[in-house]
Amino acid sequence: MVLSKLKMEASNQPITKDIDQNKSDFKKAFEKCSDIVFREMNSHRKIRILLIYVDGMIDVELIESNLLKPILFEGQAQGFGAIGDITNMCERELYSGLQVKKLSDFDEIAEHILKGDLAILADGEGVACVAQVKKVPTRSIEESTSEPTLRGAKESFTEDIRTNTVLIRKKFATTKLKLEAIKIGKLTKTNVVVAYIEGIVDPNLLDEVLARINRIEMDGIFESGYIEESIEDTHFSPFPQMLNTERPDVVSAEIMEGKVAILTDGTPYVLVVPMTFWSGLQAPDDYYERFLYVFLNRTIRYFFSLFSVLLPSFYIALTNFHQELVPSKLMISIAALRERAPFPTLIEVLMMEVMFEGLREAGIRLPKTIGPLVSVVGALVIGEAAVRAGIISSPIVIVVSAAGIASFIIPRYRFGIPLRILRFPLILLSGLFGLFGLVAGIVAILIHLVQLRPFGMPYLSPVAPIAGQWLKDWWIRWPYKITKNADQRRKGGNA
Amino acid sequence: MRRLCKLWMLILLLLSMMTGCTQNRREPDRLAFDMGEGLDLTDDGKLEVSFQIAIPAGLSGGQDSGGGGTDKSFELTSATGINVSDAMRNMQKKLSRELFPGHREVVVIGQPLAEKGIGHLLDQFVRNPRSELRSKLFVVKDAQAKKILSKKSVFEPYMSIALKRQEDVLSLHYMYFRDFMADTFTEGVHPSAPAIALTADSKPYYYGIAVFNKTNGLKLAGFLDDQESVYTNWMTGRQSSFDYSLNIAGKEHDNISLYFTNLEYRVHTRIVNKQIKVDLYLTGSGTVAENNTNLNPAMRKELRLLENIINSKIQKEVQQLIKKVQQQYHSDIFRFGEALHYQHPRQWHKFKGRWDNYFSELQVSVKVKMKCKTPGQVTAPVELK
Structure with missing residues (x-):
């Protein structure tokens, strides 16, 4: 990418205790960013507080009712004893229903703001309270357009990675389902989630996938195709080396077979590695009919x-x-x-x-x-x-x-x-x-x-080299009662 | 990248080996498809080869894609030469497209040529790589081969396909050219080929079998008629079913017709006191197709009676046939010599030199065991009141 001339240096500067200083620092950082909102107000104890957020990315209603009202009018609730500062109050008390973090690093706070969080800074406090009140316009879950089936779940992934992880998570009631988050892309800091089932996945495969993803050095990741091309074995094969699908049921079934899924924020297409020749010829309904x-x-x-x-x-x-x-x-x-x-x-x-x-x-x-x-x-x-x-x-x-x-x-x-x-x-x-x-x-x-x-993984497996038990799902998908092997393998893995 | 290089190396290697192939490329519209060949003897004793060449444009009928505007489906042209290849070369001079024998369905031999002997003509058919060994061989009785090939078939676009279909319908196994060649080179066998003849109004029909004798230049020895050829084919495993009609008790209207299937044969040879004895077992099962006798095939006793009549009649006819071939044609087309060779490989050398003599003297006992399995759709004979 040409963009790499842009130096992205992490400064690791903590914010100051002076709210004016902080405000001018952030203003300077967000110079000419018209969509960043700075809102200053006094709490009911007359402490100056500053809210910074991206306009349109946060839930305004939620802030009004759950956040501003207590700070401005009600103050600290009874029975909690004295709480020294606003951020503590915010964190421990007010937003119990929300995810709240205390951060002091300037760059980190700025990044959270840009990802749709609300930053609350209070005068005299060297930490900022970052609350997740993100509300970004997203597409609702729709029927899959590129992989339609006659039978089986109609839902497909969306552009929002959180929705996508939910679509997978809700299918599994096990702690073994791991969704490891990685951020890649110097400018986009795109959220990438690596999903797999612990105990079934081959640890070597997982390490390899994670290593290859971490090795990606790109300025922006806008689609899983960027990742696919960065981590595939060879660019010169006409055959795709990983599956991409927009169906949660396919991803769930694949990770249950020990594969690794890579979800990318901003695209409904999820990568599944490794892929074999035959999985390119299999349809989701093969397992439903x-x-x-x-x-x-x-x-x-x-x-x-x-x-x-x-x-x-x-x-x-x-x-x-x-x-x-x-x-x-x-x-x-x-x-x-x-x-x-x-x-x-x-x-x-x-x-x-x-x-x-x-x-x-x-x-x-x-x-x-x-x-x-x-x-x-x-x-x-x-x-x-x-x-x-x-x-x-x-x-x-x-x-x-x-x-x-x-x-x-x-x-x-x-x-x-x-x-x-x-x-x-x-x-x-x-x-x-x-x-x-x-x-x-x-x-x-x-x-x-x-x-x-x-x-x-040999591309033609299980046919070349022959892998006995998996042949039961190569051409003829034997009834599940007959293919006990796969189940036993799963059980063995979980034990 | 290294793999890629290897792949390209492989492709280049293969390509370099294939450089000769490009010249073989022939578009189908540059070919003259030879559907059947006829071999004849001209009046002045020359070899004449007739080619039945398909005209594709004539076949497509009313479709607008055929541009030729002809309604002929084939063209029969002949050329003479000192041998088949020479005739083909002379033929090519008359054609604007390359003669392509790969789809040759039949090779038809006229009787005059067959009588003169065809041994010296066969080499081309097996040696030439362009030749088609799966062509079926026919001999024309009392006519030239090109007369048959020039006829229009009722159903098929080419007479060559009609001849082949005719054999299908009669449940005969094809007599491929290669089979004929194999028989020619097998010890103790004389080759035979299906024969066709022309009716009075010159329509081709299946006549029977043409018997060859290979001892002297593969000459035609004679013909066997329809019924004789059924028995011959049965004894050599070339036929799996046949229709049979016979009179019972000599009365004119007491006749019965049966359809025999599952035809089996077994040849057992023995050497007793330096004498060869051949036991021939013929079996099969039949369905009554027409019954104009007063026998009731549903009754076990009467069925046995019927079977006995049929068995002895067939037995007598087969005996007569064998005698005829032994004495008139001296050609072992029944493959008794082959059976002896297989069953007594050590003694064979004593006979093989003069097998034709031994064959003429051979004692063959025939045992026929036909079973009437089903009496047909009705049981008792239809009685007129």
Whole structure:
């Protein structure tokens, strides 16, 4: 990041006892920050107090009723004996329902103010009382848009990290669920929470994750993608090395399997590490629906993901190099449909693939109201007109759109991306060298996949290397009664 | 990064090995698909190869994508040459697209050529890497091969596919070219191939079996008709079911038809006093399809009677067939020699040199055991009142 020229030095200066001095210090620090409010008033014992907060980030009503009223009018409640100073009074008595901290470090107080806390400074006291009265406008919990399911919880994460931790915490009634907080980003000081279940998580994995997160040196973190890119093993693999999800049920299930979740303030997308190839192909409903249905669904999904990578290149290899492998009638039909085609098959497929990717991208970027237009134009122009005009032969349209649809069958949208990327080199290989090139490409992909070990976990596990008990949830998700192993493992971990 | 380098090294290595492949790239619209080949002897004794070449544009029918504007689904063209490859080369001169034999469904041989011998023609079909070994082999009785291939089939776009489907319907196992070759190279077996003939109004139909004798240049020895070929196929495991109709007690309207399935055969060879004896067991089970006799197949006793009649009739016919092949054709198409070879491998060398002589003298006892399992959908015969 370029911004690093900004020196962020921690001064560790304590605040003074003089309220005027403090006020001018803070005023100086918050110079030209129009949203910072300084409010000075006298308590009922005529002590001058100063409130500093960010306008719009605090709950004004709460302050009025619970804070200002006692200080200004009522004073200290009966039966508590003499309390020397305002901050003590605030902390011990008035805001028992709120989180209150006593701080004396200038920078620390300033940071709390910026995060939405209310700072109360009293004349003659060298500490400030910082009360959490944050009330930031947030989105309410809504249904997941990028990972919809037919069955299972509808809720999804929001941008507020506190809401997100609640969504996880409320699923577990155990002290073993740990939510470790880390602040990263020199300017943003973004809250990052690392969630895991003690006893199940592999301590080495946890240490590695924490170490990698702590090593991040960035000025700002606005999305979990910043973290993902900073801690992933390699940038040059098309395959994602960690899962990102906006579903609390997915995160909960994953950490129950011993994985580590990384929640980032400001984004609903939570990272789960480490990820395997197969978890990219699993949907949340796989665990909610009955097992037979899930088995068939997964079969379709695995089959179609293969389809998505291989279909166009396989088509090219067969029709251009190995015509004898295609059933006679089909081969003649394909030849008949190609009679008028002006371009070689390879060019046709590449043209259509690029067009398809363009349509997909356009569908994401367009405003929702004119989104359907793209599909209409795409289907009409590319599907119909191109074939009628004789620019593209119709089998290509079938092949490319079938492969495209197949890539969208993958429940984790982002996992479909590597499959679509890899399609292109495979198309080139098979267009130039036939099945031999295709097989060479597949071998290269497989070599890459078995080498990939995000956070030490083999990417293809439990298939390569074979991990017996986890195979029960690889293709066929056996009924829970049958997969006792996983439960025993959990129990063993908790004991 | 190191891994990435390794990956690229691997890809480059593979790429460098694949440099020869690019020349093989052929768009399907640059190919002339050869759907069937016919081998014939011209009047002046030359080899003539006919190619049934698919016209893709003619196949797509009413679709607007076919640009050719022709309604012919195939074109039959012939070329002569000193051998098959030479004929193919001469053929290529007449075609603007590359001749592609990968989809050759059938190889049809005309009777004149078959009689002259086809031994010297087979090499190309197995040696040429572009050849298709799964082509089915047929012999045409009393006609040239190209006459069959030039016919239009009722259902199929090409006669070659129709011939193949015809075998399907008759529940025959395909006689692939490679099977024919294998029989040619197996000791104690003479090859045979399905035969087709033309009806009076020149429609092709399945005739039976063409028997070859490989001792002298793989010449056609003769034909076996429909019923004989059923037995032959049964004895060699090429057929799994057949329909059978017979008259009982010699009366004109006392006939019965059965449908036999689960056809099994077993050949047992014995050597007694330097004499070879062959026991042939034929079994199967049948369903009564039509019963115009007064026998009631639902009655156990009458069913046994029926079975006995059928067994002895089939037994007699098979005996006659074996005798005919032994004496007329001298070609062991029943694979008795192969059975002897397998069952008595040590003694085989004594016979293999003169197996054709031994075959002609062979004593074959035939035992037929057919079971009528189901009497059909009704039990008693329909009685007219």
